Amino acid sequence: MAVLVAYIDDSKSDSYLTMAGYSFVVGETHSFEKKWSDTLKYFGVPYLHMREFKKPNSVYEHLKSDPGKMASFFMMLVNAIQQGADSCVASSIRLGDLEEFNKDHDLNLHPCAVAIYGCLLNFSLNTPQDWRDKLEINFDHFERSMRHACMAEDYYLSDTSTKNIKNISFSINMLKKNENYKTIYQLQAADFLAWEVRKNLEDNKDFRPSHTARRNVALLQKEYEKYAAQHQNKHGRQPRERISYLELISGMGKPKTNIWTRDDLEEALTRHHDGWGGQER
Structure with a gap:
């Protein structure tokens, strides 16, 4: 069984929305969690959150004022990810293309749902069968998160390219109300990846x-x-060339990533002969 922990990065003003995350073997996350926790403590940081990192007067100012220390901080986090995570997935939506696609085809596919659907495709089509027998997917809270996750599941199940892997058993879960990026190390790593993919x-x-x-x-x-x-x-x-992005994915083998452009959406449309199932109207 595998668990995929993912995070959506959406600036609400840029050209792309990205969902990204890491998969871990259930019961084998202790090493990652210890390395991540030790790194945060060593550098005097309570948690990692990339949007907060970029803000002035944040809890990261002592790192931002020392480029060498900041580089070491991120390098140690990258090391924790590469030694602890099994693989990474990312799915990015070119928002302008999706808007035009929806308009031209009288659809209302939601970018968050398409991003989740893309991650499901990436993971299930590029992962060994024994891993796909049971997959647990955990997302951070985001606006109407459970609704969009259910829509994504409909997009996935109505895609004819998944007909040979329908035996995959997966559950999509939102974090509990008392859980968030400040308490879940895997989610902090997912935020790091989503940020770097979108910024790149x-x-x-x-x-x-x-x-x-x-x-x-x-x-x-x-x-x-x-x-x-x-x-x-x-x-x-x-x-x-975004060095931090290249370093982050360099040790993950072949990352399972994609970018949804107009061409990709048109191609996906041909795989949804009976509709998308969960689109909003």
Whole structure:
């Protein structure tokens, strides 16, 4: 049995919404929790929350004023994740594309539900069968969270690509009222991942490779080189490479991630012959 702990990062003003998280083998989280807890204590930090980290006068000011110490702090957290988590998943929605898709097809798919659905697909289609026999998914509280989680389950179950893995048994749970990112280390790690994935996309939001290129490494490289040259001409520098994001995913094997663009949504539409089941109208 596996447990997936996930977090939604939505600035409500940027181009993307991201859900991301880590999977752990049930009963084998002690090492991760101890390393995470020890790191927080060593650096005098009560918990990790990336949005709070960026705010002025936060509990992280002593780290932000010392770049070397801050780098060590995050490196030790990355180490705890890479040694304790089994895999990571992430699903990002290009919000403008989803809005246009909904309008053109008279649908009302919700970005949070699509992000959860994307994570379910990523995990179930890329995970060994013995792990998929039973999966527990835990989410942080977010607006209308349980409703959107149920909608995501409908999107997933009505997707014909999942017909051969319908025997997966999963339960979607919200944290208890007295639980939140301040008390759940796995959720803090999920927040870290979701933040880095979304920020990495925002930093390079002008890079919009074709649907074909995203499935062909050689074509993708060519399109990135073209984007980099345009970026250099416009800004006088190469595109920003988010080192913290690269370090975070470097030890996780092949991360199970995807970006939902208009092309991906249109492709998914062909797999929902009988509708999406849980969409709002």
